[in-house]
Amino acid sequence: MSGRGEVLQLEVLDILRQRNKPVSAYDVLGELRKTKVKMAPQTVYRVLAALTECGKIHRLESLKAYVNCQHGSHQHASILSICDDCGRVEESVAPDLLAKLSKVTGKTGFAAQRHVIEVHGLCASCGTGPAPA
Amino acid sequence: MSGRGEVLQLEVLDILRQRNKPVSAYDVLGELRKTKVKMAPQTVYRVLAALTECGKIHRLESLKAYVNCQHGSHQHASILSICDDCGRVEESVAPDLLAKLSKVTGKTGFAAQRHVIEVHGLCASCGTGPAPA
DNA sequence: TTGCGATATGTTATATTGTAACATAATACT
Protein backbone atom coordinates (compact mmCIF):
# COMPACT_ATOMS: atom_id res chain seq x y z
CA MET A 1 0.00 0.00 0.00
CA SER A 2 1.26 3.41 -0.89
CA GLY A 3 0.79 6.52 1.14
CA ARG A 4 0.03 8.81 -1.72
CA GLY A 5 -3.72 8.59 -1.83
CA GLU A 6 -4.03 8.83 1.89
CA VAL A 7 -3.47 12.56 1.92
CA LEU A 8 -6.40 12.91 -0.42
CA GLN A 9 -8.51 10.72 1.84
CA LEU A 10 -7.85 13.03 4.76
CA GLU A 11 -8.70 16.01 2.64
CA VAL A 12 -12.02 14.49 1.60
CA LEU A 13 -12.74 13.48 5.16
CA ASP A 14 -12.15 17.07 6.18
CA ILE A 15 -14.57 18.36 3.61
CA LEU A 16 -17.28 16.02 4.86
CA ARG A 17 -16.58 16.91 8.45
CA GLN A 18 -16.77 20.61 7.79
CA ARG A 19 -20.06 20.37 5.95
CA ASN A 20 -21.54 17.97 8.50
CA LYS A 21 -24.29 17.20 6.02
CA PRO A 22 -24.67 14.83 3.10
CA VAL A 23 -22.42 15.84 0.23
CA SER A 24 -22.57 14.48 -3.29
CA ALA A 25 -19.50 13.08 -4.98
CA TYR A 26 -19.50 15.96 -7.41
CA ASP A 27 -19.70 18.48 -4.61
CA VAL A 28 -16.61 16.93 -3.14
CA LEU A 29 -15.05 17.07 -6.58
CA GLY A 30 -15.88 20.76 -6.89
CA GLU A 31 -14.35 21.45 -3.51
CA LEU A 32 -11.18 19.58 -4.39
CA ARG A 33 -10.89 21.38 -7.70
CA LYS A 34 -10.48 24.67 -5.89
CA THR A 35 -6.91 23.61 -5.23
CA LYS A 36 -6.44 20.76 -7.68
CA VAL A 37 -7.77 21.86 -11.03
CA LYS A 38 -7.24 18.55 -12.77
CA MET A 39 -9.06 16.40 -10.24
CA ALA A 40 -11.23 13.78 -11.96
CA PRO A 41 -14.51 12.12 -10.90
CA GLN A 42 -12.92 8.70 -10.95
CA THR A 43 -10.38 9.77 -8.36
CA VAL A 44 -13.04 11.15 -6.07
CA TYR A 45 -15.14 8.03 -6.38
CA ARG A 46 -12.14 5.90 -5.54
CA VAL A 47 -11.39 7.91 -2.43
CA LEU A 48 -15.03 7.81 -1.36
CA ALA A 49 -15.11 4.05 -1.91
CA ALA A 50 -12.00 3.58 0.20
CA LEU A 51 -13.36 5.72 3.03
CA THR A 52 -16.69 3.94 2.91
CA GLU A 53 -15.00 0.56 2.94
CA CYS A 54 -13.14 1.30 6.13
CA GLY A 55 -16.18 2.86 7.75
CA LYS A 56 -14.92 6.42 8.06
CA ILE A 57 -17.79 7.73 5.99
CA HIS A 58 -21.21 6.43 5.03
CA ARG A 59 -22.94 6.49 1.71
CA LEU A 60 -26.58 7.52 1.74
CA GLU A 61 -28.08 5.46 -1.05
CA SER A 62 -31.38 7.28 -1.00
CA LEU A 63 -29.63 10.63 -1.41
CA LYS A 64 -26.71 9.57 -3.57
CA ALA A 65 -24.47 11.35 -1.11
CA TYR A 66 -21.93 10.81 1.60
CA VAL A 67 -21.57 11.79 5.25
CA ASN A 68 -18.78 11.70 7.71
CA CYS A 69 -19.17 8.92 10.28
CA GLN A 70 -20.10 10.52 13.58
CA HIS A 71 -18.26 7.84 15.52
CA GLY A 72 -15.03 8.35 13.65
CA SER A 73 -15.29 4.90 12.17
CA HIS A 74 -16.87 1.52 12.80
CA GLN A 75 -17.62 -1.75 11.12
CA HIS A 76 -21.20 -2.59 12.05
CA ALA A 77 -23.87 -1.11 9.81
CA SER A 78 -25.27 2.24 10.81
CA ILE A 79 -28.84 3.33 11.01
CA LEU A 80 -28.99 6.69 9.32
CA SER A 81 -31.78 9.13 10.07
CA ILE A 82 -32.13 11.78 7.43
CA CYS A 83 -34.04 14.97 8.17
CA ASP A 84 -35.89 15.86 4.99
CA ASP A 85 -36.17 19.44 6.17
CA CYS A 86 -32.73 20.55 7.29
CA GLY A 87 -30.86 17.72 5.64
CA ARG A 88 -28.87 16.74 8.68
CA VAL A 89 -28.17 13.11 9.41
CA GLU A 90 -28.16 11.29 12.73
CA GLU A 91 -26.48 7.98 13.25
CA SER A 92 -27.77 5.23 15.48
CA VAL A 93 -26.26 1.94 16.40
CA ALA A 94 -28.41 -1.00 17.40
CA PRO A 95 -26.73 -4.39 17.04
CA ASP A 96 -29.79 -6.21 18.35
CA LEU A 97 -31.94 -4.63 15.68
CA LEU A 98 -29.49 -5.71 13.00
CA ALA A 99 -29.54 -9.22 14.42
CA LYS A 100 -33.31 -9.24 14.35
CA LEU A 101 -33.24 -7.99 10.78
CA SER A 102 -30.88 -10.75 9.72
CA LYS A 103 -33.17 -13.20 11.42
CA VAL A 104 -36.23 -11.92 9.59
CA THR A 105 -34.58 -11.97 6.18
CA GLY A 106 -32.95 -15.30 7.03
CA LYS A 107 -36.26 -17.11 7.28
CA THR A 108 -36.02 -18.07 3.63
CA GLY A 109 -32.39 -19.10 3.90
CA PHE A 110 -31.13 -15.69 2.83
CA ALA A 111 -27.66 -14.92 4.19
CA ALA A 112 -27.38 -11.22 4.99
CA GLN A 113 -24.06 -9.53 4.32
CA ARG A 114 -24.68 -5.82 4.23
CA HIS A 115 -27.50 -3.82 5.73
CA VAL A 116 -28.73 -0.58 4.28
CA ILE A 117 -30.97 1.21 6.73
CA GLU A 118 -32.01 4.77 6.08
CA VAL A 119 -34.88 6.50 7.77
CA HIS A 120 -36.39 9.66 6.36
CA GLY A 121 -38.35 12.05 8.53
CA LEU A 122 -37.93 15.16 10.61
CA CYS A 123 -35.32 15.77 13.25
CA ALA A 124 -36.22 17.17 16.66
CA SER A 125 -35.54 20.79 15.69
CA CYS A 126 -37.49 20.66 12.46
CA GLY A 127 -40.35 18.53 13.69
CA THR A 128 -41.49 20.42 16.77
CA GLY A 129 -41.57 24.09 15.90
CA PRO A 130 -41.41 24.21 12.11
CA ALA A 131 -41.62 28.01 12.09
CA PRO A 132 -44.97 28.74 10.38
CA ALA A 133 -45.22 31.17 7.48
CA MET B 1 -57.87 11.84 -12.14
CA SER B 2 -57.76 10.74 -15.70
CA GLY B 3 -57.59 7.19 -16.90
CA ARG B 4 -55.07 7.77 -19.63
CA GLY B 5 -51.88 7.13 -17.75
CA GLU B 6 -53.30 4.11 -16.05
CA VAL B 7 -52.90 1.92 -19.09
CA LEU B 8 -49.25 2.78 -19.10
CA GLN B 9 -49.03 1.94 -15.42
CA LEU B 10 -50.40 -1.52 -16.06
CA GLU B 11 -47.99 -1.99 -18.90
CA VAL B 12 -45.03 -1.06 -16.73
CA LEU B 13 -46.32 -3.27 -13.94
CA ASP B 14 -46.48 -6.13 -16.40
CA ILE B 15 -42.89 -5.59 -17.46
CA LEU B 16 -41.72 -5.72 -13.87
CA ARG B 17 -43.82 -8.79 -13.15
CA GLN B 18 -42.45 -10.64 -16.15
CA ARG B 19 -38.84 -9.91 -15.28
CA ASN B 20 -39.35 -10.65 -11.59
CA LYS B 21 -36.02 -8.99 -10.92
CA PRO B 22 -34.87 -5.43 -10.35
CA VAL B 23 -35.22 -3.39 -13.52
CA SER B 24 -33.76 0.04 -14.13
CA ALA B 25 -35.91 2.90 -15.31
CA TYR B 26 -34.09 2.93 -18.61
CA ASP B 27 -34.65 -0.78 -19.07
CA VAL B 28 -38.34 -0.16 -18.66
CA LEU B 29 -38.01 2.69 -21.12
CA GLY B 30 -36.31 0.42 -23.64
CA GLU B 31 -39.05 -2.14 -23.26
CA LEU B 32 -41.76 0.44 -23.76
CA ARG B 33 -40.03 1.86 -26.80
CA LYS B 34 -40.50 -1.43 -28.61
CA THR B 35 -44.09 -0.40 -29.14
CA LYS B 36 -43.97 3.32 -28.39
CA VAL B 37 -41.01 4.81 -30.16
CA LYS B 38 -41.44 8.29 -28.77
CA MET B 39 -41.56 7.31 -25.10
CA ALA B 40 -39.50 9.69 -22.96
CA PRO B 41 -37.58 9.13 -19.70
CA GLN B 42 -39.71 11.69 -17.93
CA THR B 43 -42.84 9.69 -18.67
CA VAL B 44 -41.34 6.48 -17.38
CA TYR B 45 -40.12 8.15 -14.22
CA ARG B 46 -43.57 9.57 -13.63
CA VAL B 47 -45.20 6.18 -14.00
CA LEU B 48 -42.63 4.57 -11.72
CA ALA B 49 -43.17 7.29 -9.13
CA ALA B 50 -46.93 6.76 -9.23
CA LEU B 51 -46.61 3.00 -8.86
CA THR B 52 -44.13 3.40 -6.04
CA GLU B 53 -46.38 5.88 -4.29
CA CYS B 54 -49.29 3.46 -4.19
CA GLY B 55 -47.07 0.56 -3.17
CA LYS B 56 -47.46 -1.57 -6.27
CA ILE B 57 -43.74 -1.53 -6.89
CA HIS B 58 -40.69 -0.80 -4.78
CA ARG B 59 -37.64 1.20 -5.60
CA LEU B 60 -34.32 -0.32 -4.65
CA GLU B 61 -32.22 2.69 -3.76
CA SER B 62 -29.00 0.74 -3.55
CA LEU B 63 -29.51 -0.63 -7.06
CA LYS B 64 -31.22 2.35 -8.68
CA ALA B 65 -33.88 -0.07 -9.86
CA TYR B 66 -37.45 -1.15 -9.35
CA VAL B 67 -39.23 -4.39 -8.51
CA ASN B 68 -42.78 -5.51 -8.58
CA CYS B 69 -44.30 -5.80 -5.10
CA GLN B 70 -44.68 -9.46 -4.29
CA HIS B 71 -47.77 -8.81 -2.25
CA GLY B 72 -49.54 -6.96 -5.00
CA SER B 73 -49.42 -3.78 -3.01
CA HIS B 74 -49.19 -2.53 0.54
CA GLN B 75 -48.51 0.56 2.53
CA HIS B 76 -46.10 -0.44 5.28
CA ALA B 77 -42.44 -0.33 4.34
CA SER B 78 -40.92 -3.49 2.97
CA ILE B 79 -37.72 -5.15 3.93
CA LEU B 80 -36.01 -6.02 0.68
CA SER B 81 -33.40 -8.76 0.52
CA ILE B 82 -31.24 -8.53 -2.55
CA CYS B 83 -29.22 -11.51 -3.70
CA ASP B 84 -25.93 -10.15 -5.00
CA ASP B 85 -25.42 -13.33 -6.99
CA CYS B 86 -28.62 -14.03 -8.89
CA GLY B 87 -30.11 -10.58 -8.43
CA ARG B 88 -33.45 -11.77 -7.18
CA VAL B 89 -35.24 -9.89 -4.45
CA GLU B 90 -37.23 -11.23 -1.53
CA GLU B 91 -39.68 -9.14 0.40
CA SER B 92 -40.27 -9.41 4.13
CA VAL B 93 -42.76 -7.69 6.30
CA ALA B 94 -42.07 -7.12 9.98
CA PRO B 95 -44.13 -4.34 11.55
CA ASP B 96 -42.58 -4.91 14.97
CA LEU B 97 -39.13 -4.41 13.52
CA LEU B 98 -40.21 -1.16 11.91
CA ALA B 99 -41.67 -0.05 15.21
CA LYS B 100 -38.42 -0.87 16.95
CA LEU B 101 -36.52 1.03 14.31
CA SER B 102 -38.70 4.09 14.76
CA LYS B 103 -38.11 3.82 18.47
CA VAL B 104 -34.34 3.67 18.07
CA THR B 105 -34.18 6.62 15.72
CA GLY B 106 -36.74 8.46 17.82
CA LYS B 107 -34.48 8.63 20.86
CA THR B 108 -33.21 11.99 19.72
CA GLY B 109 -36.68 13.27 18.89
CA PHE B 110 -36.44 12.26 15.28
CA ALA B 111 -39.85 11.58 13.73
CA ALA B 112 -39.58 8.75 11.22
CA GLN B 113 -41.70 8.97 8.10
CA ARG B 114 -40.26 6.57 5.59
CA HIS B 115 -38.09 3.53 6.13
CA VAL B 116 -35.58 2.32 3.58
CA ILE B 117 -34.38 -1.15 4.46
CA GLU B 118 -32.36 -3.12 1.97
CA VAL B 119 -30.30 -6.14 2.83
CA HIS B 120 -27.61 -7.42 0.51
CA GLY B 121 -26.41 -10.99 0.67
CA LEU B 122 -26.99 -14.39 -0.88
CA CYS B 123 -30.31 -16.12 -1.28
CA ALA B 124 -30.81 -19.74 -0.29
CA SER B 125 -30.08 -21.12 -3.76
CA CYS B 126 -26.95 -19.07 -4.30
CA GLY B 127 -25.58 -19.33 -0.78
CA THR B 128 -25.58 -23.08 -0.15
CA GLY B 129 -24.23 -24.76 -3.24
CA PRO B 130 -22.63 -21.99 -5.28
CA ALA B 131 -21.57 -24.39 -8.03
CA PRO B 132 -17.77 -24.42 -7.81
CA ALA B 133 -15.57 -23.77 -10.84
C1' DT C 1 -72.24 25.19 -23.14
C1' DT C 2 -68.55 27.63 -22.78
C1' DG C 3 -64.92 29.71 -20.37
C1' DC C 4 -61.44 29.22 -17.03
C1' DG C 5 -58.44 27.40 -13.45
C1' DA C 6 -56.19 23.31 -12.00
C1' DT C 7 -53.97 19.12 -13.04
C1' DA C 8 -52.01 15.66 -15.91
C1' DT C 9 -49.29 14.45 -19.89
C1' DG C 10 -46.00 15.19 -23.79
C1' DT C 11 -41.61 17.00 -25.35
C1' DT C 12 -37.11 18.90 -25.45
C1' DA C 13 -33.15 19.70 -23.42
C1' DT C 14 -29.87 19.23 -19.94
C1' DA C 15 -28.09 18.14 -15.31
C1' DT C 16 -26.25 14.74 -12.31
C1' DT C 17 -24.19 10.51 -11.07
C1' DG C 18 -21.16 6.79 -12.05
C1' DT C 19 -17.70 3.67 -14.68
C1' DA C 20 -14.92 1.53 -18.46
C1' DA C 21 -10.65 1.40 -20.34
C1' DC C 22 -6.26 2.36 -20.87
C1' DA C 23 -1.78 5.07 -19.70
C1' DT C 24 1.51 5.92 -16.29
C1' DA C 25 3.78 5.56 -11.98
C1' DA C 26 4.94 3.45 -7.64
C1' DT C 27 5.92 -0.71 -5.07
C1' DA C 28 7.71 -5.14 -3.76
C1' DC C 29 9.95 -9.07 -4.71
C1' DT C 30 13.66 -11.86 -6.95
Add this chain to the structure above:
DNA sequence: AGTATTATGTTACAATATAACATATCGCAA
Protein backbone atom coordinates in the same frame (compact mmCIF):
# COMPACT_ATOMS: atom_id res chain seq x y z
C1' DA D 1 18.50 -3.79 -11.88
C1' DG D 2 14.45 -6.37 -13.77
C1' DT D 3 9.88 -7.49 -13.75
C1' DA D 4 5.27 -8.67 -12.05
C1' DT D 5 1.72 -6.44 -9.34
C1' DT D 6 -1.02 -2.97 -7.70
C1' DA D 7 -2.29 1.82 -7.28
C1' DT D 8 -3.11 6.21 -9.46
C1' DG D 9 -3.97 9.50 -13.31
C1' DT D 10 -6.58 10.59 -17.44
C1' DT D 11 -9.86 10.48 -21.04
C1' DA D 12 -13.94 9.39 -22.56
C1' DC D 13 -18.44 7.99 -22.09
C1' DA D 14 -22.57 5.49 -20.04
C1' DA D 15 -26.43 5.53 -17.03
C1' DT D 16 -29.58 7.90 -14.15
C1' DA D 17 -32.60 11.73 -13.25
C1' DT D 18 -34.96 16.16 -13.54
C1' DA D 19 -36.04 21.12 -15.14
C1' DA D 20 -38.80 23.76 -17.87
C1' DC D 21 -42.10 24.64 -20.86
C1' DA D 22 -45.90 23.21 -24.33
C1' DT D 23 -50.16 20.98 -24.89
C1' DA D 24 -54.05 18.54 -23.68
C1' DT D 25 -57.65 17.01 -20.41
C1' DC D 26 -60.73 17.55 -16.66
C1' DG D 27 -63.86 19.70 -13.24
C1' DC D 28 -66.69 23.11 -12.33
C1' DA D 29 -69.08 27.46 -12.22
C1' DA D 30 -71.46 31.21 -14.67
